[in-house]
Amino acid sequence: MKNAKIVVLAKQVPDTRNVGKDAMTPEGTVNRAALPAIFNPEDLNALEMALSLKDRIEGATVHVLTMGPLRAADIIRDAMFRGADGGYLLSGREFAGSDTLATSYALSCALRKIGPDIIVAGRQAIDGDTAQVGPQVAEKLGLPQVTYAERIVEIKEASLVIKRRLEHGTEVVECPVPAVVTVNASAEACRPRNAKRVMAFKCAMAKSEIAAAPESEAALRAASKPALQIVEWAAADVDPDPQQLGLTGSPTKVKKIENVVFQAKEAKRLTASDCDIKELMVELIASHTLG
Amino acid sequence: MNNLFVYIELEGGKIADVSLELLTKGRELADTLKVKLEAVVMGDGLAGLEKELARYGADTVWIADDAIFSPFRTLPHTAALCGLIEQEKPQIVLFGATPVGRDFAPRVSSALHSGLTADCTQLVIGDHNDVKSGKGYTDLLYQIRPAFGGNIIATIVNPDHRPQMATVREGVMRKQEAAVPAAGEVKVIDWRSYVKDSDLVVKIVDRQIEERKIDIKGASIIVAGGYGMGSKENFKLVYELAEVLGGEVGASRAAVDAGFTEHARQVGQTGVTVRPKLYIACGISGQIQHTAGMDQSSMVISINSDPDAPINKIADYAITGDVNDIIPKMIKYYKQNSK
Numbered sequence: 001m002k003n004a005k006i007v008v009l010a011k012q013v014p015d016t017r018n019v020g021k022d023a024m025t026p027e028g029t030v031n032r033a034a035l036p037a038i039f040n041p042e043d044l045n046a047l048e049m050a051l052s053l054k055d056r057i058e059g060a061t062v063h064v065l066t067m068g069p070l071r072a073a074d075i076i077r078d079a080m081f082r083g084a085d086g087g088y089l090l091s092g093r094e095f096a097g098s099d100t101l102a103t104s105y106a107l108s109c110a111l112r113k114i115g116p117d118i119i120v121a122g123r124q125a126i127d128g129d130t131a132q133v134g135p136q137v138a139e140k141l142g143l144p145q146v147t148y149a150e151r152i153v154e155i156k157e158a159s160l161v162i163k164r165r166l167e168h169g170t171e172v173v174e175c176p177v178p179a180v181v182t183v184n185a186s187a188e189a190c191r192p193r194n195a196k197r198v199m200a201f202k203c204a205m206a207k208s209e210i211a212a213a214p215e216s217e218a219a220l221r222a223a224s225k226p227a228l229q230i231v232e233w234a235a236a237d238v239d240p241d242p243q244q245l246g247l248t249g250s251p252t253k254v255k256k257i258e259n260v261v262f263q264a265k266e267a268k269r270l271t272a273s274d275c276d277i278k279e280l281m282v283e284l285i286a287s288h289t290l291g
Numbered sequence: 292m293n294n295l296f297v298y299i300e301l302e303g304g305k306i307a308d309v310s311l312e313l314l315t316k317g318r319e320l321a322d323t324l325k326v327k328l329e330a331v332v333m334g335d336g337l338a339g340l341e342k343e344l345a346r347y348g349a350d351t352v353w354i355a356d357d358a359i360f361s362p363f364r365t366l367p368h369t370a371a372l373c374g375l376i377e378q379e380k381p382q383i384v385l386f387g388a389t390p391v392g393r394d395f396a397p398r399v400s401s402a403l404h405s406g407l408t409a410d411c412t413q414l415v416i417g418d419h420n421d422v423k424s425g426k427g428y429t430d431l432l433y434q435i436r437p438a439f440g441g442n443i444i445a446t447i448v449n450p451d452h453r454p455q456m457a458t459v460r461e462g463v464m465r466k467q468e469a470a471v472p473a474a475g476e477v478k479v480i481d482w483r484s485y486v487k488d489s490d491l492v493v494k495i496v497d498r499q500i501e502e503r504k505i506d507i508k509g510a511s512i513i514v515a516g517g518y519g520m521g522s523k524e525n526f527k528l529v530y531e532l533a534e535v536l537g538g539e540v541g542a543s544r545a546a547v548d549a550g551f552t553e554h555a556r557q558v559g560q561t562g563v564t565v566r567p568k569l570y571i572a573c574g575i576s577g578q579i580q581h582t583a584g585m586d587q588s589s590m591v592i593s594i595n596s597d598p599d600a601p602i603n604k605i606a607d608y609a610i611t612g613d614v615n616d617i618i619p620k621m622i623k624y625y626k627q628n629s630k
Contacts, residue, residue, distance in 0.1 A: 016439055104401060127439060130409035132397035135365070139401035144493050145365055147394045161496060166390050169500035171362075175493045244404075251406030251452035255419060255433065258444045267593070267603050272612025274620060280592075280608060281624040289569050289590060290512070290536055290625065 001155050001177070003059035007088075007114055008050045009107060009121035009137065010043035010064050010079065012072040016126050039075045042122030044190035046183040049152065050120045051083045051191065056155055061085045065114070067095055067106055073206045076230050080201040081193035087230050088114065089206050094235035097247030100128075104136035105249060109238035111141060118160070119180045123148060134182035145180045146173055150187045206232040294327040294351075295320055296381040296454070298372065299344065300391050301334045301361075303500070308509075309387035309461035311347050316414055316464045317385055318348030318473075323416045324430055326382070327351060328473065331375065333368055333480070335361035345475025346468045355480040359491065362498060363391050366490035367482075369398045374485025376403060381454050383432050385414075388458035400456055406449035407456040408434035412463055412566070412587070419448050426450075432457065437587075462509030463566060505539075505555040511568040512538030515558055515585070518545035519574020519595065520614060526551040528618040529573055535622050541565065541585075543575045559584035574614045577602025594618070 014035040047064070054060040064079040064087035066072050076087030090110050098106065111119060119138075124131035131147075138145035146162045150170070154161035159176045165184045175181075205222040207229070213219050222228040235245060243249060270276040284290040297317045300307040314330065321328040330349035332340060334356065341352040355371050376384065376399070384399075386392035388410045400407035413435035419428040432455040434447040449455040507513060514536065516529035526546065533540045541558040542551065558565055559581040570588035575581060577593070577600055585591070586605050593606040594617050603609040610617055 014439075099406065100397070101400060101404065101406065128409075129438075130397075131393045132400070132407060132409060135394060135397035136401035139369070139398040145394075145398070146493070147365075148390060166500075169498065171495060171499075172497040173493050173495050251404065251449050252408060252434075252447050253421075253450060254445055255448045256446040258446075267606040267609035269598075270608055270610040272610065272617050272620070274624075276610070277617060277620040278624040278628075280610075281621060282628050284569070285625070285628050290629065 001057050001117075001157060004053065004057045004061075004117040004177070005115065006050045006053055006060055006062045006118045006120065007111065007116040008043065008047050008062060008064045008079065008084070009119065009133070010047065010066050010075055011040045011122075011125045012037050012066065012068050012075045013040045013125050013127040014038075037071065037074070039078055040122055040125045040127075042124060042183060042185050043075075044122070045185060045187040046120045046122045046181075047079055047082060047084065048188050048190040049149065049181070049183050050118075052188065053118065053120075053152060053155070054083070056152075063087055063114070063116075065090065065107065065110055067091070067098075067103060067110075070206065070208050073209060073230055073232075076206075077201060077204050078193070080204055081198045082191055083194065083197065086204075086227070089230055089232045090238070091206075091208070091232060092234040094240075094242065094245050097250060098245070099250035099252045100130055100132040101136060101251060102245055102247075102249035104133050104140055105244045106235070106238070106240065107133070108137050108140035109240045110233060111137065113233075113238055117177050119143070119178070121180065121182050123182045123184050131182070134180055138180035141178075141180070143178050143180050144175050145182070146175050147182045148184045149181045150184055201228065204228045204230055206230040208232060293380060293382045294329050295324065296329050296331055296376070296379075296384040297349075298384065298386045298392065298396075299330050299332040299340075300387050300389060301332070304334075304336065306340060306343055307387060307389065307461070308466060309389060309392075309459070311343075312461070312464040312466040313385045313387065313459060314344065314347035314349060315467045315469075316459070317383075318469055320383065320414060320416055320432070321348075321350075324382070329353060329379075329381065331372065331480070333360040333371055333482075341475040341477050345473050347466075348469035348473045349475050350473045352475050352477050353480050354477055355482040357482070359486065362495055363394075364491075364493055364495065365395050365398060366493065367486045369395050369402065370486045370490045371480055371482040372399055373402050374482065375480050376454060378481070384454045384456045386456070386458045388460040392458050396456060396458055403454070405452040405454055405456060406447070407458070408436060408447045409458050411436045411457045411459050414457060414459070419450060421450060431455070460508070462511070505553070507539040507541055507556055507558070508563055508565055510539035510565070512536050512571075513541045513558070513565055513567045513569070513585075513588075514538050514571045514573065515541030515543065515556075515575060516546050516551060516573045517543040517575030517581075518549055519576070520546060520551060521574070523549075523551050525615060528615065532571070532573075532618050532622055535625055536569075538567075538569070538571075541570075543578075543581050546575075572602050572606070573618060575602055576600050577605065
C-alpha cells in the first residue's frame with residue numbers, strides 16, 4: 001500500500017469519567033459546566049493506530065475529522081501536535097440535535113468529499129457509550145468494517161490484517177480497503193505531543209477562529225500559511241440531504257431526561273448482634289433475594 | 292406482520308444468556324402489544340435450537356443455517372437481517388449489547404434509517420405526544436438508559452421510524468421460561484436473495500476464544516470489599532461470603548489500590564458499573580465515584596464500623612460493626628437457614 005489517505009473520526013467530549021465533588025450540584029445532579037472538554041479517550045487510541053499506519057505506509061497522510069462547535073478545533077490541534085497532518089471541522093447549527101444516525105450521515109457526507117482509503121475511529125465516546133457511529137458511517141459509505149481493533153498485524157497491497165479484541169478472545173481478520181476500523185481502549189496508547197510540533201502548529205486555526213480575532217498575531221500567521229489552516233465546513237459544503245441532518249434527521253427522540261439524584265433514603269439499621277444478622281439472612285432467603 | 296424480533300446470538304453453538312433474557316422481556320412486550328414474538332438465528336448447524344427458543348416464548352424461529360454465518364461476520368449478518376426486516380416489517384427488534392450486537396445492530400439501523408438505542412436498562416410500552424407537532428403516538432417502545440457517565444437517565448422513543456431497535460446488556464433483564472411454551476414454528480430466511488458476494492470480502496484468518504475471565508457485570512449477587520477490610524488476609528472473608536451466597540466479588544478503588552484484589556473487580560466510575568439484585572458493601576465508605584457504579588443495585592446492604600458512612604445513605608440495610616465479626620455470622624446464618 002502506498003500514499004494511503006487516512007482519516008481519524010474524533011469527538012470532543014465532556015470528561016464524565018472523573019466527576020469530582022465540585023462537579024455535583026447541591027441537589028446531587030451533574031454540573032456539566034464543571035466538566036472539562038477532552039479528546040475522547042478511544043479516539044486517541046484510533047489516532048495512534050492511524051499514525052502508526054502512516055509510519056509504515058510510504059506517503060500516507062493522517063487527517064482528523066470532527067463534528068462539533070468551534071471549540072472542537074482544540075482536538076484537531078491536539079492531534080496535529082501528536083503527528084496528524086491536519087484536520088476538518090464540521091460545524092454549524094444544521095447539525096445540532098443529531099443522534100448517532102444523523103451524526104453518521106453528516107460525517108459520511110464529509111468523508112465522501114475527502115475520499116479516504118482508511119477511516120479509523122474510537123470504538124465509542126464516553127458521553128454516550130453507544131459505539132454506533134463507526135458502523136453506521138461504514139454502512140452509509142458501503143464499506144466493510146472492523147470493530148474492536150487492537151493492532152494492525154500486516155499491511156498488504158490492498159488490504160489490512162487486523163487483530164480484534166472480543167469479550168472472550170481475539171480474532172484476526174483480513175479486510176480490503178477502503179474500510180472503517182474502530183479501535184478499542186486496549187490498543188496502543190497515543191504518542192505524546194511533540195514539542196516541535198506544538199511550536200509549529202499552535203497557531204493552526206479554523207476560518208471562524210481567524211475571523212473572530214483577525215488582527216491577532218496567531219490569526220495573521222494562520223491566514224498566511226495553508227498548513228496552519230484547519231478546514232472548516234458548514235452543512236452546505238458537504239452536499240447533504242437536509243432532511244437527514246440534525247434533529248430532523250434523527251429517528252430517536254429524547255422523551256424525558258431525569259437527573260440521577262443521589263438522595264438519602266432511610267436505611268434499616270442493624271447491629272452486629274447474632275439476633276439481627278440471623279433475622280436479616282432469614283428475611284433475604286424468604287424474599288428469594290438469596291437463592 | 293409488525294411483530295417483535297429478538298436477534299439470537301450463539302456462543303460456541305449455544306444460545307447466549309442475553310438472548311434468552313431478551314426473549315423473556317420480548318414475550319412480555321409482545322403480550323402487551325398483542326403481537327407475535329419472533330426469534331432470528333443465523334449460524335451453522337441450528338437444528339433443534341427452536342425447542343429451547345420456544346420454551347422462552349418464541350412463536351416463530353427464523354433461521355439462516357449456513358457456514359457463511361459462522362463465525363459471525365458483520366456484512367452477511369447485516370444483509371440477511373435487513374432483508375428479513377424489510378420482508379416482515381417487525382415493529383421492534385432487540386439485540387444483546389454484546390460485541391456482536393454492538394457491531395452489527397448500528398449497521399442495520401443505518402441501512403434501514405431507523406433509530407437504535409444502545410445499552411437500555413428498561414424497555415416499556417407507552418404512549419407519546421410530540422410537543423412540537425402535537426402528534427400523538429400509542430404503544431411506542433420506551434427505551435430507557437443511563438447516559439452521561441450514569442448521571443442522567445434518558446427515555447428515548449422512535450416515533451416515526453420502524454423498526455424501533457434497542458440493545459440490552461447481559462444480566463440486565465431477567466431470564467425466565469414462558470409459563471406456556473410457544474409454538475417455535477421454524478421459518479427459513481431467504482438469505483440467498485439478500486447476501487451478495489461483496490458481503491463476504493472480510494476473511495477471518497484466526498480466532499482464539501478464551502474461557503470467560505472475571506466478569507462481575509452479569510452477577511446477580513455481588514459482595515464487595517473496601518479499604519475498611521483492613522488487609523489482603525481479611526479480604527478473603529469477602530471471597531468466602533461471595534462463594535457461599537453464589538455471588539461475585541467486587542471491590543472499591545481503595546481496596547484495589549491497596550492490592551487486596553485485582554482491578555477487574557473494581558466497581559465504580561473508573562471500574563465497572565453493576566446492577567445486581569443484591570450488593571453487599573463490606574468496609575466501603577461509599578464515595579460518589581464508587582456509588583455511581585452500583586447505585587442501581589436492587590438492594591444494598593452495607594457493613595461499616597462508621598454509622599454515618601455515606602454508603603448508608605443509599606443502603607437498604609446498614610449494619611454497624613466490625614466486618615471481621617459480621618461476615619462470619621452472615622455465612623453461619625445463611626448456611627443454617629438455606630435449604
